Amino acid sequence: MDTIKYLLSENQMPDSWYNIQADLPEPMPPVLHPGTGKLITPGDLEPLFPMQLIEQEVSTERFIEIPEQVQSIYRQWRPTPLYRARRLEKALDTPAKIYYKYEGTSPAGSHKPNTAIPQAYYNKIAGTKRLTTETGAGQWGSSLAVAGAFFGLDVEVYMVKVSYHQKPYRRAFMESYGARVIASPSNETESGRKILQEYPNSTGSLGIAISEAVEMAVQDAETKYALGSVLNHVLLHQTVIGIETLAQLEMAGDYPDIIVGCTGGGSNFAGIAFPFIGAKLRGEKQDINFVAVEPAACPTLTKGKYAYDFGDTAHLTPMVKMHTLGSTFIPTGIHAGGLRYHGMAPLLSHIVELGLVEPKAYGQLDCFAAGLSFARAEGILPAPEANHAVKGAIDEALRCKEEGVSKTILFNLCGHGHFDMQAYTDYQAGLLVDLEYSSEEIGMALAGLPVVG
Amino acid sequence: MDTIKYLLSENQMPDSWYNIQADLPEPMPPVLHPGTGKLITPGDLEPLFPMQLIEQEVSTERFIEIPEQVQSIYRQWRPTPLYRARRLEKALDTPAKIYYKYEGTSPAGSHKPNTAIPQAYYNKIAGTKRLTTETGAGQWGSSLAVAGAFFGLDVEVYMVKVSYHQKPYRRAFMESYGARVIASPSNETESGRKILQEYPNSTGSLGIAISEAVEMAVQDAETKYALGSVLNHVLLHQTVIGIETLAQLEMAGDYPDIIVGCTGGGSNFAGIAFPFIGAKLRGEKQDINFVAVEPAACPTLTKGKYAYDFGDTAHLTPMVKMHTLGSTFIPTGIHAGGLRYHGMAPLLSHIVELGLVEPKAYGQLDCFAAGLSFARAEGILPAPEANHAVKGAIDEALRCKEEGVSKTILFNLCGHGHFDMQAYTDYQAGLLVDLEYSSEEIGMALAGLPVVG
DSSP states (O other), rough: OOOOOOOOGGSSSSSSEGGGGGTTOOOOOOOBOTTTTTTTOHHHHHHTTTHHOOOOOOEEEEEEEOOOOHHHHTTTOSOEEEEEEEHHHHHHHSSEEEEEEEEETTTSSTTHHHHHHHHHHHHHTTOOOOEEEEEEESHHHHHHHHHHHHHOOEEEEEEHHHHHHHHHHHHHHHHHHOOOOEEESSSSHOHHHHHHHHHHOOOOOOHHHHHHHHHHHHTTTEEEEOSSSSSHHHHHHHHHHHHHHHHHHHHHHHSSEEEEEEOSSSHHHHHHHHHHHHHHHTTOSSEEEEEEEETTTTTHHHHHHHEEEESSSSSOOOOOEEOOOOOOOOOOOOOOOOOOSOOOOOOHHHHHHOOOEEEEEEEEEHHHHHHHHHHHHHHHBBBBHHHHHHHHHHHHHHHHHHTTTOEEEEEEOBBBBOHHHHHHHHHHTOOOOHHHHHHHHHHHHTTTTOOOO | OEEEEEEEOOGGSSSSOOOGGGGSSOOOOOOBTTTTBBBBBBHTTTTTTTTTHHHHHEEEEEEEOOHHHHHHHTTTTOOEEEOHHHHHHHHOOSSSSSEEETTTSSSSBBBBBBHHHHHHHHHTTTTEEEEEEEEEESHHHHHHHHHHHHHTOEEEEEEEHHHHHHHHHHHHHHHHHOOEEEEEEEEHHHHOOOOOHHHHTTOHHHHHHHHHHHHHHOTTTTTTESSSSSSSOOOHHHHHHHHHHHHHHHHHTTSSEEEEOSSSSSSHHHHHOOOOOOOTTTTOOOEEEEEEETTTTTTTTSSSSEEEEEESSSSSEEEEEESSSSSTTTOOOOGGGGGGOOOOOHHHHHHHHHTTOOOOOOHHHHHHHHHHHHHHHSSSBBBBHHHHHHHHHHHHHHHHHTTTOOOOOEEEOBOOTTTOHHHHHHHTTTTTOOOOOOOHHHHHHTOOOOOOO
């Protein structure tokens, strides 16, 4: 009764991404200009992104071809394995079937290269010389560093200052690929200097780091900005995960009743879930539920407001309608750094509002405990972010046990935890606590939301 | 011109290991009892190992079946990919073809689970309840921790004290799987106490840690000892690497002129090379060279003596004929902790003596530089141990360029460096130096070799 792997051959790797905008019952709310509050045009975004990514951002084509060169690099680690977690099922003594898609075999150990590679590619062919970005835990910055090395692009990563100091190994990893890593807030940008003037000891946030990276990009025509989640084109690139999973489940002769993913900016959840949500929207498969798990310490979907907000602290990005805790919200220092963003992908927020996805929040202690149970049964130690999906899946499996029903549960194991051993060290030493925010605390940041329309 | 992956399907995974003892032109020198100096019997080894592993240790059968349950677990990450490093070839501007087999996709990130899983399996079916072992850098201890979790065996790891303190993340990783990790020398064993009495500040060595693990195992019938390299059965288990590679090169329509591997205890080198050396010994393929790369700071094959010696410091293990720097040799603290053993696998030593393998030694600075070039071209950041193989392969490729010949070079990329970021941090900060030993220094440890026969 060992765990089973379902592996596709290389020629079964998808040659297109799936664009859920083609199947939405109603279109997303429009994106607004940060200065004028009016509808944004593709031209407004050109200082930030190459045109092909802007076109993907607004496209309603159902399938968008993956360029041959991107496919060629994907093939270094894709198709990734789908596992039937039979040892975990046995350890939980559940009648449920548990499947997980594993994205940890990429060069950076997570799903992030799925979008870093095409972003670097489209920038390269558009003549970009340098990419700026932000990173929290470091997964995204690492992936863009690898992609930059592949395509000969300079990469500058504004890394949230607290992570810069707490995670020197992540920094060393990015620098190994030739990226330049700057602690944010920094003195290199006006946004950074302004924050430092007001709060000299600021430990930074993703919102601030985004402001710095965007500011640097708009100043120079050969420099563009890259974002590791939130945007439509990023979610699009991640759908390679779910498309592969559909084919792998067909090999297994199965189809999920429940799909679970963790959500920070929303891209790994979208990656596994959107192809299945699309099938549901098109009426092909009805009886399937989707669970988005977020940390209780950054409860964007469960306690945030669905409203227009900025993506960054200095309000340089466009305004988007999303679930948000307010762009001034600075989440507590939980170890799942990839899930600490004040907002959520507007596309996923829209889908949650349509009632297609159920959000849930868990404290980090329960998530680490679930991650260790998973590791001992399945052998893979998950990243702290992925532990949220593991916890969500285990809870569904235990509910099946209580109710005596066998359901098929699928979750996305978006990365391994080999870079996150400080988190596991602290957890095992009993040093971690669960932090939640009161509605008053959340209300304060929300009071600063922009007034729109 | 991207890197190409050659992947076997699951049913092409080998169902037997290859035992090079079947093809040796002359048998290995015998193993001697540590107390009597006489030939050792299988019964002498029974306190340490289950009988099926002892049988593998002395077998001369060419193929030994991989148990179904071991195959089933191997399949979680095997067959592993073989890559044609076309981006690296381009970066080096070499006419050579470079292939690398990648073992970093295992749950522990290295080739070590290839033997940890069968060792745990044979112990489990023999009724063992607890395994003791030693670990230097932590790769082996991590792998045995995972294997112990799979088979419900308690695992106790004596970790070289300097690594225990320098690599807390490795310790946390092992503990995540439920293993108990003890800094060696410890107060838990007589060997440990004796060392501590004489050298209270001892930072330990693999030789000492082996003494402690062996001492604990022999005291209790339900406890056995597991070793991560050096022994014949360990090298046997690793041949799954080379057997897969043979099939993958057949897919590629190629055959290597040169095979490169790094050597600490010898198991990853044996894993990739033995199936090819066997083909050479059987006269199937003649024109192929084998290069074993070791660190200049622990030059067992290049500066050691081929002589009988103990595997451990307290002289509890049998005596074996091998290349050795003397069991009291304490190598300097280079970051390739997996290559810091005073001895070498007797089987590999024998094969080196037969003139079948050419040993080479490199300083760590050149190896780190090679590892970074590799990472930027191929995307994967190698473990410091693996960097020695990378450096060896790059040197061969550059020689091809100089000589204007196209050769086919194969090397084993035995693990990723995600756990070794302190090493890369130190290297990039210019904090590392190359250390070599004078012949006098090496002579001192060698003077203590046992007198045999």
